[in-house]
Amino acid sequence: MHKTFKKKERLFKRNLIKELFAKKSSYFYLYPFKMVYQFLPAQDSDHQGVQVLFTVPKRNFKRAVDRNHIKRLFREAYRNNKHLLSNKNNLVIGYIYTSSKIEEYIFLEKKLKQSLERLSNEVNQAIENESKI
RNA sequence: AAUGCAAGGGACCUUAUCGCUUCGAGUACAAUUCGAAGAGGAAAGUCCGGGCAGCAUAGGGCAGCGUACUUCCUAACGGGAAGGACUGAUAAAUUUAAGUUUUUCAGUACAGACAGUGCAACAGAAAGAUACCGCUCCGCUUGCGGAGUAAGGGUGAAAUGGUGGAGUAAGAGCCCACCGCAAUACCGGGUGACCGGUUUGGCAUGGUAAACCUUACGCGUUGAAAGACCAAAUAGGUACUUCUGGCCUCGUUUUUGUUUUACAGAAACUGGUCAAUGGGCGGCUCGUCCAUGACUCUUAUGAGCAGAAGUAUGGGUAGGUUGAUGGAGCACAACAGCAAUGUUGUGCCUAGAUAAAUGAUAAGGCACUUUAUAGUGGACAGAACCCGGCUUAUGAACUUGCAUUCUAU
Numbered sequence: 169m170h171k172t173f174k175k176k177e178r179l180f181k182r183n184l185i186k187e188l189f190a191k192k193s194s195y196f197y198l199y200p201f202k203m204v205y206q207f208l209p210a211q212d213s214d215h216q217g218v219q220v221l222f223t224v225p226k227r228n229f230k231r232a233v234d235r236n237h238i239k240r241l242f243r244e245a246y247r248n249n250k251h252l253l254s255n256k257n258n259l260v261i262g263y264i265y266t267s268s269k270i271e272e273y274i275f276l277e278k279k280l281k282q283s284l285e286r287l288s289n290e291v292n293q294a295i296e297n298e299s300k301i
Numbered sequence: 302a303a304u305g306c307a308a309g310g311g312a313c314c315u316u317a318u319c320g321c322u323u324c325g326a327g328u329a330c331a332a333u334u335c336g337a338a339g340a341g342g343a344a345a346g347u348c349c350g351g352g353c354a355g356c357a358u359a360g361g362g363c364a365g366c367g368u369a370c371u372u373c374c375u376a377a378c379g380g381g382a383a384g385g386a387c388u389g390a391u392a393a394a395u396u397u398a399a400g401u402u403u404u405u406c407a408g409u410a411c412a413g414a415c416a417g418u419g420c421a422a423c424a425g426a427a428a429g430a431u432a433c434c435g436c437u438c439c440g441c442u443u444g445c446g447g448a449g450u451a452a453g454g455g456u457g458a459a460a461u462g463g464u465g466g467a468g469u470a471a472g473a474g475c476c477c478a479c480c481g482c483a484a485u486a487c488c489g490g491g492u493g494a495c496c497g498g499u500u501u502g503g504c505a506u507g508g509u510a511a512a513c514c515u516u517a518c519g520c521g522u523u524g525a526a527a528g529a530c531c532a533a534a535u536a537g538g539u540a541c542u543u544c545u546g547g548c549c550u551c552g553u554u555u556u557u558g559u560u561u562u563a564c565a566g567a568a569a570c571u572g573g574u575c576a577a578u579g580g581g582c583g584g585c586u587c588g589u590c591c592a593u594g595a596c597u598c599u600u601a602u603g604a605g606c607a608g609a610a611g612u613a614u615g616g617g618u619a620g621g622u623u624g625a626u627g628g629a630g631c632a633c634a635a636c637a638g639c640a641a642u643g644u645u646g647u648g649c650c651u652a653g654a655u656a657a658a659u660g661a662u663a664a665g666g667c668a669c670u671u672u673a674u675a676g677u678g679g680a681c682a683g684a685a686c687c688c689g690g691c692u693u694a695u696g697a698a699c700u701u702g703c704a705u706u707c708u709a710u
Contacts, residue, residue: 240660
């Protein structure tokens with residue numbers, strides 16, 4: 169699998185983002201970020217695969233340079249580790265950076281890896297439950 | 302030499318790997334492959350000015366807002382250049398002194414106070430017309446009154462030219478000399494602000510316009526989330542065509558189809574019902590009673606109204622395309638100009654994203670720190686339609702200027 173990160177894999181539709189941050193979505197905290205995710209109805213053929221969104225709040229980082237830098241680190245880390253979610257479909261993910269200081273790339277990558285593994289497990293469980301029923 | 306302040310240029314370079322955005326090439330498209338390009342001096346603040354676009358708009362005036370020494374530059378500006386005046390500092394010259402002249406540097410919202418209205422705390426006698434103390438004269442009751450007086454005292458941010466003389470009761474530009482000041486006078490220089498000289502004037506025309514105000518000039522308004530185009534699903538709109546005319550059917554009649562006495566459909570009659578209309582009564586968002594009604598009009602074809610179905614179509618939402626990056630463009634040279642800047646020639650194409658691309662990792666060079674190993678790439682800060690400015694932010698080192706301290710001569 170190529171380590172690409174094209175527009176297809178990014179979350180940019182306004183309505184989808186609204187839905188993602190509505191109350192229904194599941195989420196968990198893992199320093200230094202918060203992860204929000206949601207499964208979409210399967211019949212929607214528009215968005216196959218996984219779509220991701222990264223945000224950094226302006227409250228903690230007033231300069232746009234810092235916000236851009238963190239988002240770029242996020243993107244790089246996700247790009248290198250997205251194979252963990254390779255066979256998942258119809259999944260929308262949002263990352264919110266909650267720390268108030270800029271972390272190292274290596275640390276961020278490790279944590280992002282953990283979050284992806286955890287999400288992958290939850291997805292597998294959900295699929296198993298559905299098949300049991 | 303050190304420290305501090307201000308100004309200035311400058312804002313590490315090259316290559317590889319994995320990625321992102323745009324453009325170009327190749328195959329029928331996509332995916333993929335190859336090649337090229339990809340943040341700043343302030344991209345920031347959004348403070349001015351313009352382009353561009355929509356809307357508005359006869360012409361003029363008032364109001365409101367802005368600007369305010371002169372000339373020039375510019376698409377335009379509240380920006381810039383050159384110059385003038387004033388203020389402050391500095392050094393020198395001159396004068397008895399006050400002051401004046403010149404050198405260098407810095408600063409100035411720098412039009413108008415004989416158009417009008419207003420304002421000036423405290424102090425002070427008095428702040429726009431004034432006598433508190435003092436000085437002088439006169440009167441008498443001998444410590445008071447009247448008159449004159451801005452030389453002296455004191456107050457204040459500000460008190461009505463300065464020095465000397467003459468003069469006087471005491472004084473005073475009342476008069477004189479020198480200095481200063483004013484002038485819508487005259488002469489000369491300058492495009493002009495203004496400058497120099499002459500003459501005149503005793504100089505009583507106080508200050509404040511970052512108080513109202515007056516004068517001159519300028520300003521329509523909104524803002525790329527502008528504007529233009531394409532356009533799914535769903536629900537409305539419009540047009541046409543067809544069908545139906547409140548609902549129910551125990552019963553009767555007629556008629557059509559299938560397979561016959563049965564079944565299904567249609568029409569009419571009767572009956573029921575009331576959700577439609579009108580009226581009466583009551584306990585009045587309702588109930589009850591009565592009447593009308595089988596949608597209305599027309600002799601009829603048909604027309605109107607309401608509903609259903611079908612077809613076509615307009616606007617328009619999600620979404621997409623465009624606006625949107627070849628321009629008041631950049632580099633170099635020549636010429637014009639003191640300069641800002643302009644003209645001409647040659648060469649170049651240099652981000653264009655859209656929930657928003659420029660990142661990560663490594664190697665080498667270079668710079669700095671450190672004895673070295675090693676470390677760091679340092680500040681301010683991320684394009685969002687595009688330009689011209691202004692303002693603010695900016696580490697270390699370097700260059701220039703100024704100030705202070707120390708050392709040496």
